[in-house]
Amino acid sequence: MEVTTMSEAMQLHAQALKSGAQPHHQNYSKLFTFCALSPSGDLNYARLILNCLSSPNSYYWNTMIRAYCETSNPNHSISLFLAMHMNQNPGITPKPDKFTYPFVVKVCGRLRDTQLGKQAHCLICKLGFGSDRYICNSLIHMYAKFNDLGCASKVFDKMPERDVVTWTSMIDGLVDNGRAIEAIKLFKEMIESGVEPNDATIVSILRACAETGALEVGRRTHRIVEEQGLSSRTNVGTALIDMYSKCGCIDSARKVFDEVFDKDVCSWTAMIHGLASHGMSREAISSFEEMKNSGVMPDERTMTAVLAACRNAGWVTEAYLYFRDMREKYGIKPNLQHHGCMVDLHARSGKLQEAENFIRKMLIQPDAVLWRTVIWACKIHGDTNRAERLIKEINIDFDDCGSYVLLSNIYASAGKWHDKAICRETMNKHGLVKPPGSSKIEIDGSVHEFTAGDSSHIEAPTIFAKLEEICKSLRGEGYEPELSEVLLEVDDDEKAFQLLHHSEKLAVAFGLMKTKPGSPIRIVKNLRSCEDCHSFMKLISKAYEREIVVRDRIRFHHFRNGDCSCGDYW
Numbered sequence: 001m002e003v004t005t006m007s008e009a010m011q012l013h014a015q016a017l018k019s020g021a022q023p024h025h026q027n028y029s030k031l032f033t034f035c036a037l038s039p040s041g042d043l044n045y046a047r048l049i050l051n052c053l054s055s056p057n058s059y060y061w062n063t064m065i066r067a068y069c070e071t072s073n074p075n076h077s078i079s080l081f082l083a084m085h086m087n088q089n090p091g092i093t094p095k096p097d098k099f100t101y102p103f104v105v106k107v108c109g110r111l112r113d114t115q116l117g118k119q120a121h122c123l124i125c126k127l128g129f130g131s132d133r134y135i136c137n138s139l140i141h142m143y144a145k146f147n148d149l150g151c152a153s154k155v156f157d158k159m160p161e162r163d164v165v166t167w168t169s170m171i172d173g174l175v176d177n178g179r180a181i182e183a184i185k186l187f188k189e190m191i192e193s194g195v196e197p198n199d200a201t202i203v204s205i206l207r208a209c210a211e212t213g214a215l216e217v218g219r220r221t222h223r224i225v226e227e228q229g230l231s232s233r234t235n236v237g238t239a240l241i242d243m244y245s246k247c248g249c250i251d252s253a254r255k256v257f258d259e260v261f262d263k264d265v266c267s268w269t270a271m272i273h274g275l276a277s278h279g280m281s282r283e284a285i286s287s288f289e290e291m292k293n294s295g296v297m298p299d300e301r302t303m304t305a306v307l308a309a310c311r312n313a314g315w316v317t318e319a320y321l322y323f324r325d326m327r328e329k330y331g332i333k334p335n336l337q338h339h340g341c342m343v344d345l346h347a348r349s350g351k352l353q354e355a356e357n358f359i360r361k362m363l364i365q366p367d368a369v370l371w372r373t374v375i376w377a378c379k380i381h382g383d384t385n386r387a388e389r390l391i392k393e394i395n396i397d398f399d400d401c402g403s404y405v406l407l408s409n410i411y412a413s414a415g416k417w418h419d420k421a422i423c424r425e426t427m428n429k430h431g432l433v434k435p436p437g438s439s440k441i442e443i444d445g446s447v448h449e450f451t452a453g454d455s456s457h458i459e460a461p462t463i464f465a466k467l468e469e470i471c472k473s474l475r476g477e478g479y480e481p482e483l484s485e486v487l488l489e490v491d492d493d494e495k496a497f498q499l500l501h502h503s504e505k506l507a508v509a510f511g512l513m514k515t516k517p518g519s520p521i522r523i524v525k526n527l528r529s530c531e532d533c534h535s536f537m538k539l540i541s542k543a544y545e546r547e548i549v550v551r552d553r554i555r556f557h558h559f560r561n562g563d564c565s566c567g568d569y570w
Helices: 006-019 026-037 043-052 058-069 075-086 101-111 114-126 133-145 149-158 164-176 180-192 199-212 215-227 234-246 250-259 265-277 281-293 300-313 316-328 336-348 352-360 368-380 384-393 401-413 417-429 460-475 492-500 503-514 531-543
Strands: 438-443 446-451 521-525 548-551 556-560
Touching (some): 006 043, 026 043, 026 058, 043 058, 101 114, 101 133, 114 133, 164 180, 164 199, 234 250, 281 300, 300 316, 300 336, 336 352, 352 368, 352 384, 438 503, 503 521, 531 548
Antiparallel strands (some): 548 556
């Protein structure tokens, strides 16, 4: 009898009780498995079965631990495991075995309980399970959840045998912890070792490509997808759309999107977000309307993409309509990201009072990021008085580096160098370090990362010389450094030097050195582009007859023949 509903499960249970079936009987295990693991089952009923069995074997305990592992309260898994481990009822409660520990380790990862996870690892080694592939795969995943890639790597390196899950767990952990470049290198090792990736591996490596702008690696991965017949997988299609969009190839993203047979909300959202980030706001909204007409309802992420499209186009009226529709039409409660799009829309267009009013009328508690958005816009639009007033109202968290950096920059732009110095001293006192601006560029399948003034690259002297050559050429085109972008108390020559060595300028110089004339240059930056770099890229695109595609924290900039796709609105 194939069990598909709880009604059928209860009938089967009645038959088992009536016939006097024992726990090892097939009907009992089938019934229990359905109740514990099936979406149509009943976990509480499964627990009752377990409690009523006189001597359930380890399969029942392990299945129950596995089932609790997927719930909103996975602590029940730990309670059952401890009962097995303590073995207070010999002959009734079995000892944990090698099938128990993968689920226990998974729970430790879900709970982010580092101490418990390491205790479980010690037990695993003590009991001789330290080389079991399935347990090691779970340990790698757990340590990645702990942000402890050192321990994850040690487990990975010591494994005598690795399967696709092993490699995927390590790659995924690297991507999740902001080490996408290393993930790409490990993926190459995996392919060279002869292990064939599955759809989970593909999604992970495409995320790494999207983060770093590694288009060539993304294209090679796309070929693997086609060779292995994974194109029909919706999750793979969505990852490809996202990768091509974030690597600056929106036409390729659209082509993949058109070929996805069963488009779900994730596929539509990836396409809408990609169009919005490329400044194709009308196309993004058109896709949103098409999505609704196809019967797919938007979720929170979809509405973030829609509001981002409005923000990038400066559409205030349309943004308010969609913001209202979230609650009234789609039953979506606006979160901080949605509010952030609305605030940024006002702030970037110079409507600072409207942005401030919007935050004060919010139905949810604003965070420091929202206020920083307005304060930074005050700096851009020269409203120092408003910025200083709002700074006094923000309760800066000692762990919030961003607020201190903003405060420091506001003081610098107002020429209050003493106040800036005090702010920086406070940051040092609390051990806060500003994350450096960085830019990535892919050359021949390898990703190169630069920070401002970076001299660590093996070709740094040549890159600096190339920059000087570029700067000299652009001065003939009318380039003058925007010295106001340098918030340091130094002379103009030093300010010009600082500007010239911003990370995206180093990346574009390297790109000009290493790519063929006429070919596009693609750069990924972790911060918003400054005004000087934006002007610099426009002039390079004209002087060197190159298309330069820069993805900053907010959107894409396609520089062609001296113009930018953002219309100088970012």
